[in-house]
Amino acid sequence: MMSDGRNTTVFLRFERLMKTYLPSLDGFDEAFPKEKIAEISTALKTACASPATRKQETVPEAAPKDGSKVKAEKMISMAWAQTDKDHRLCPGHVLNLSEDKSEETDEKRYKIDGSFISDADKDSIVPNVQNWALQRLSVEFKRGGTSLDAFDDHPGKTLENEADSRRLVRGQLMSYAERIFTYQHRTALFMIFVNGLEFRIIRWDRSGCIVTEALKYVETAEDTKRLLQFLYAFSKTSPEQQGVDTTAVPLSKDSCGWKRMNALSFAHSNDVKELERKITAIPSDFLGPADDPGKSPLFEHGLLHDDPTATCNHQIDHPLDPERPDIRPVFEYVRTLFHKSLPKGWPRYKVTVDGRVYLIGKPITDPSGLIGRGTRGYVAVEWETQRFVFLKDAWRPYYADLEYEGDMLQKLNTAKVSCVPTLVCHGRVEGQETEASEYSPITGHKTSDEVEAPERDKSKRRIADLPSRAKASTSGGKARPPVKESGRGMTSEPQMPEDQRDDKGTKRPLPGTKVEVSDGIGLRHMEHYRIVVAEVCLEVTSFLYGQQLARVIMHCINAHWQAVKKCDILHRDVSASNILILPTIKSGWIYWTGVLSDWELSKFLSGAGKDLKARQPFRTGTWYFMSIRSVAYPHRPLGIPDELESFLHVIIFLAVRLVHSNCGLHMVHAFITKYFDDAEQHWDGRPICSETKVQAIKQAVIRSGDTPIAFLTGDETLDEANQPLEGDGEPRHPLRDLLAELLKLFQARYAVEEWEARSAQVARAKETATGSLPSRQSTIASRDGAFQRPPSELEPFDIEPEDATTADVFSGPTEPSDKTYLEAQKLDSHLAVLQVFKRYVDNPRFVWPLDDKVKDGLDGYQPPEFFAQAAKKARLTVRSTVTPMTTINEGKEARIRARTDA
Incomplete structure (x- = not known):
């Protein structure tokens, strides 16, 4: 549906x-x-x-x-x-x-x-x-x-x-x-x-x-x-x-808040352009992305009302002046994003988070559908300080032991984890929870008019089990492939009866198990939540050249490493949309750093010495970037290697789209479809990663069709196979070798895992074969009883059987070499991956071109219908204040993503 x-x-x-x-x-x-x-x-x-x-x-x-x-x-x-x-x-x-x-x-x-x-x-x-x-x-x-x-x-x-x-x-x-x-x-x-x-x-x-x-x-x-x-x-x-959320108070056009938002939205003559460069001087009153100026003196001087909803004389209180001293300069992109959030005809509101007042207009990020978290992101004005911040408004799953994102972010900030958002404040919106979920036959406290639910312990909220990715139809009503059902009253996504569940959440029954369908079985109980962080960021697609992209991702991997090392926290949703860029001023330079945002799904790492409970009993993450292992084995906990693999998929996704390569537009579209959108079907009906994605890891080569993808520095000559000729005077693009080294690490990891899994299967088979089992040679019947296999002595051929030593069905796979083991073990920590990035990003002997960014290869791309909704959540709009580029048409709308949290 x-x-x-x-x-x-x-x-x-x-x-x-x-x-x-x-x-x-x-x-x-x-x-x-x-x-x-x-x-x-x-x-x-x-x-x-x-x-x-x-x-x-x-x-x-x-x-x-x-x-x-x-x-x-x-x-x-x-x-x-x-x-x-x-x-x-x-x-x-x-x-x-x-x-x-x-x-x-x-x-x-x-x-x-x-x-x-x-x-x-x-x-x-x-x-x-x-x-x-x-x-x-x-x-x-x-x-x-x-x-x-x-x-x-x-x-x-x-x-x-x-x-x-x-x-x-x-x-x-x-x-x-x-x-x-x-x-x-x-x-x-x-x-x-x-x-x-x-x-x-x-x-x-x-x-x-x-x-x-x-x-x-x-x-x-x-x-x-x-x-x-x-x-x-x-x-x-x-x-x-x-159904009106009265905690969001509308602003009238005559209010002090409305007029102040107008004044703050206009370009200021002292605003600083955010491009990376050496800078000799900045305005003394410049307000950096994470600066907290304290309470604005404008209130003391009577230029602003304490209540932004109060009516004021805007011609006196808010005159238009590009050099007015009561407005502090900021980076240009921040003011541009705020200006875009105030389109004609869009309402503006005052909201309060943990006692602090914020003014917001149109969200710069909004959800791709109705049901779910409904996350909206705003460039907001913090009324007391008059600074720009990022405000995230969302509906979060509500049940025991799920920590608030703000609490997790506070732990990271206290531990001084770098390259993560800075928490300002957060809090649930009191008394606002979903009502339809109260009628869920699994987790609800009420009964609908069709289902009589058993009595439940109302002190413990359980949550319905859900798949890890979006369903196929869109909110615009596009049809999805039909779901095969064996008959009325059965579902392809059965739920465990309540007496077989525990307080950690629901569990899936064995494949093939059939339980009665109950309307509302997919409902999840949600509560309203808001969080404010100091930084307003650029989306990752705003990078200007390949080395900058690699550096930004390296920063985010480092943030992930510190979060694990200092706080035992795993992010669990590494994706392109959660990697952002923050221009900062450092040592006389405007420098672009990466920010790993959206810690909403983060969790304490297993084995960290904590009393761990399953907080979300379904696979988390974004389909495009989930590791092959996490999709194939959804009940295994995520680990550091899975997260590092997600970073790998992110850089591949962004580089193929936006870095100069031997791929034409049609090749980029084909690659995104085959690598990210497509899926194979597991034996139990679950979707698992595409064969293209799996083979890229196993063979340590990314291909579009039969053509290996090669990133180019300039005018390299291509051979008949569309590959750059080496030694033609053009240096190799460092991104080629960086990705090659990363792919080899994961190739080793999966080689070892495949060998260990196959060895275990062989061991179980041998153990079973040595046991005493009844003979079935002459008694095996067809399932419908129409025929039986005759005993072998009735066969009319007198041929000696093949020597058993020539075909050992229990022979295991070839064990990986010691070197492969060592390579695979490197992914148990972040260090090896960070070293690869640092070697290629910082070593001057690797020549990175400054003009290798190209027009977005996803321009005009339409994902396969079955994955249209998941793709919408995974892709980003290529729109920024740095380099104007064509916007991706995500179904029927374009999105802007420039924030520190989603």
Whole structure:
């Protein structure tokens, strides 16, 4: 289903949903007397002819007079709009239709059919567009029919019916909900899904959705009354009950905060260009990326209000002056990113984290779907200090023994681990947890209307087991390959019965085990969390030449090494998106350093002398960069070699895309598909790493098709096999040899592991063979009993069997050499890999070109559909303030990533 995961829907009867979430109907009879209900019912029934009795396109009374046709679903939406205009279906709210034109601020150009918007925001409505930032209650219309019903609540069926048309509609609904969660600060969203003459109520949150049965709304006045009761009850609820996150306080355009954000967004004449170079002087009041200036004197002088929501005279308090002394200079890219976060038409908010006030606009990073962590990153203004910081807003898994990212980061900072973000503050948003997950048949504390869950210990939250990578369909509704199911009531991802689980989480049953399907089995309980770090960084794709890329990754490996050595902490999500660049001023130079960010999934290293418990019982990491071993053996704990291998995959990914090589655009696309996107299938049905990725390690060569990839320094001559000719006057690109040495280390590692695994298999086989087992030579029957294998003495040939000494089935593989063992052991620590990087990055005898960065090889790349969602999370946009380059089209939108945490 939907982009973020299957089995994340639970069913509640309409009456129960109303009683649980919209309980107040006080005053309904006065607002909607019987006569008015009957009038509304008649009006809707007249305007909405039964879809079964008319063609898909007809000419309604409200259609344009030029004779153009109107689609059936638009006829229904027009009927609702006219009825709302005459009778105010949802008191205090107006219905705005928006199916024809997308909002200019929406890069995805989604067009939900309509929404109810509060009268308080009526003057801000742009007619006939989505007004994503203002929607309180979203509405989607379909012409009717089973094929367009997003859910299936018939007895014996699963809610997430896998029919293509139904799945596409579910993805469409989710994509609209995702837009609202991006534009607004939300804990939940109510949506009305109108399918012909029926409607469902949906309640979305970051764990999944709650959906009611399909109800008629025009057949009788009583049907219409039920719809009106929902709309009336919704209108009487508080913003919190409607799903609005009231901890994010909107700023008015006349507020001190809004005007100050405008002033801070304009380029300052003393801002410092961030390019690496020797610098002789910087402004005395320059504010570095991690500088804490303390409380701004502007408050003491009365130039700023203590409360940024207060109204002020902006012409006096915030005059536009590129050299104004009350604004301190920063690196140019920081102000540019902040400026981009304040587009016209986007709301701005005040949020509080651990008592500190921050002002934010549009996120510079946002999630690729609705369900899950929903991480959004902001370049924020810390109000008290007036400095720029990075604020991360996310929903984190909520259960015992999962440490907060801020706590892990504080440990790293206290231990003085270099090249990691500097924690400013963090904290959970009190009282904000997902509600749909409460109905999970595995971890929830409530029961849905279809599943009776056993009593659970409510003091210990368990979490549903999930696969390590994203499912295949997108929130835009793209179809994914069908899931093979053996029959109704079975699932391809079974869960262990509760009495076989422990407090560490759920365990997967043996492959082939079948358990009853239960709607909502994929729900995870989440809590709202915010963290602020001092550094605003550049994305890793902002590097300017290959040596710089290698140095940045070396810094991050060093950070990883220190985290393990000083704190026994393993990162567990090394990926291209979590490696960032921080310009700093050091010894008279502007110097670009690497920053290893996003320690959200980090964990204490096994064997570190701590009371370890499984904190997340599913494989963590980003599919593109996970080690071959961690994918093949998901229940084995991650180790240092796995993390180092992820760094290897990261540099390969970035270098093939962005460093000059013998690969044309089509070769880059083919390589990314075969190496990163593709997957093989394990015998139990799990996806494992592609053969191209495995062979690159085993053979210590990266290839695009049959062509080894070679990085080039300039105008090397290529032979018939597209390989650079050595000795033509051009020095070898150091990246070729750096990668070759790294690949040989991992080649040795897997050679040793393969030999040890094969030797163990042979030993087990020999042990079994020496035991006393009953003879099966003449009694082995076919599975259906139709035939048996005859005994060998009945065979009509008198031929001596082959000498047993010539074919020993128990012979083991060839043991690796001592040198291979030594190479493999080097990956038990970071030192050997760091030495390889340092040798090539810092040794002057290796000549690195300064013009080897090229246009992104992923320009125009479309990943295979099965991995479209995982790819979206793995790739980065090549957009920075340093070198303007073509943006990757990630499905339907472009992203900016310049931050210290994701």
